[in-house]
Amino acid sequence: MLKIENLTHVYPNGTRALDNVSLEVPAGMFGLLGPNGAGKSTLMRTIATLQVPTSGAIRFDEIDVLAQPDALRRTLGYLPQDFGVYPRVSAYDMLNHLAVLKGYSDGRERKEAVDALLNQVNLWAVRNKAIAGFSGGMRQRFGIAQALIGQPRLLIVDEPTAGLDPEESNRFLNLLSEVAEDIVVILSTHIVQDISNLCQRTAIIAGGRIVQVGAPQDLIRDMRGRVWKKAIDKQELDAHREAYDVIATRLSGGRTVIHVLADSDPGNGFSAVEGDLEDVYFSTLSSLRRAA
Numbered sequence: 001m002l003k004i005e006n007l008t009h010v011y012p013n014g015t016r017a018l019d020n021v022s023l024e025v026p027a028g029m030f031g032l033l034g035p036n037g038a039g040k041s042t043l044m045r046t047i048a049t050l051q052v053p054t055s056g057a058i059r060f061d062e063i064d065v066l067a068q069p070d071a072l073r074r075t076l077g078y079l080p081q082d083f084g085v086y087p088r089v090s091a092y093d094m095l096n097h098l099a100v101l102k103g104y105s106d107g108r109e110r111k112e113a114v115d116a117l118l119n120q121v122n123l124w125a126v127r128n129k130a131i132a133g134f135s136g137g138m139r140q141r142f143g144i145a146q147a148l149i150g151q152p153r154l155l156i157v158d159e160p161t162a163g164l165d166p167e168e169s170n171r172f173l174n175l176l177s178e179v180a181e182d183i184v185v186i187l188s189t190h191i192v193q194d195i196s197n198l199c200q201r202t203a204i205i206a207g208g209r210i211v212q213v214g215a216p217q218d219l220i221r222d223m224r225g226r227v228w229k230k231a232i233d234k235q236e237l238d239a240h241r242e243a244y245d246v247i248a249t250r251l252s253g254g255r256t257v258i259h260v261l262a263d264s265d266p267g268n269g270f271s272a273v274e275g276d277l278e279d280v281y282f283s284t285l286s287s288l289r290r291a292a
C-alpha cells in the first residue's frame, strides 16, 4: 500500500504544483487522471524520489520514502513521461546493460531475467534490432521491460499512451494490467478511456489537488440520474452552452451530441443517459471552473 499524506510541492518560481495531496493506493491498477498542468508528473516524480516535496509524507509498505529513498528505489519501476534517448543498440543489449546497473551481477540470472522480460513484453522476436528503429508502441513496451527489471513492487507509469495509435495503446495497457496483479501500479494519464477499462481505482487531480477518488463504477453511480443528452446542430451549441451545464460534446453521424449535467430532466428534447467516467471527469472539471 502506498500512502501519501498532505503532500505539497511549490516550485522555486512559486507554482504550487501539489497542494496538500493525500491518497491511499492499494495493490492493482490505480489511475491518476488530470488535465495538462494538473500536477501528475510532479506527483509521479516525487513518489519516484526524483524530487523532494516542500512538505508532506509518503510511505510505501514499511518504507518511509522521503527518509529512505534508496530503499524505495530498490523496489521501484518507473517509466517517465519522456523516456528520452533511444539508442542504436539492440533491445537485448540495452536491457542487459540496464539489468547490470540494477544490480544483476550474476550473468546467468541476468540472462534469465532479460529473456523473460523480453518475452513478457512481446519483444523477443525483435530483441536484436536497434531500439532507435522501434515504433512508439514497441518503445513503450521496452520502457515497461526496463521498469520491471528486479521485480518492483511499485510501478509508476507517466502518460504512457500519449502518441500511440489505438491498437498499440490497447496492447500496451493490456500488458500493464497483466503485470499489475499483485503490485501497486500508478498510471497517470489525461485519457479517460485508459482508466475506465483497466483501473480498479482512480483519482482525479486538478490544480494540484485531488478532487475525486474512488472506483470508476462508484464515481459513475454517484452521478446517476444527472446526465442528459441531446443531438443538436453545431450552430446551436453556443446557445446550449449558455443555457445548460454542458460537460461534453461528441460528434455522432454529423450531429453534435451534448451531455449536460442537471439534477432533474431539463426537458427540451433531452433524454437521460447512463453516465460514464468521461462524464464524471468533465463534470468535475466543469464544476471546478465554475467555482474558480
Ligand SMILES: Nc1ncnc2c1ncn2[C@@H]1O[C@H](COP(=O)(O)OP(=O)(O)OP(=O)(O)O)[C@@H](O)[C@H]1O
Binding pocket: 011, 012, 013, 015, 016, 017, 034, 035, 036, 037, 038, 039, 040, 041, 042, 043, 190
Ligand atoms: N520545474 C518546474 N518549475 C516550475 N514550474 C513547474 C515545473 N515543473 C512543472 N511546473 C508547473 O507545475 C504545474 C504542474 O506540472 P506537472 O508537469 O506536474 O503537471 P502534469 O499534470 O504532469 O501536466 P502534463 O500532463 O502537461 O505533463 C504546472 O503548472 C507546471 O507548469
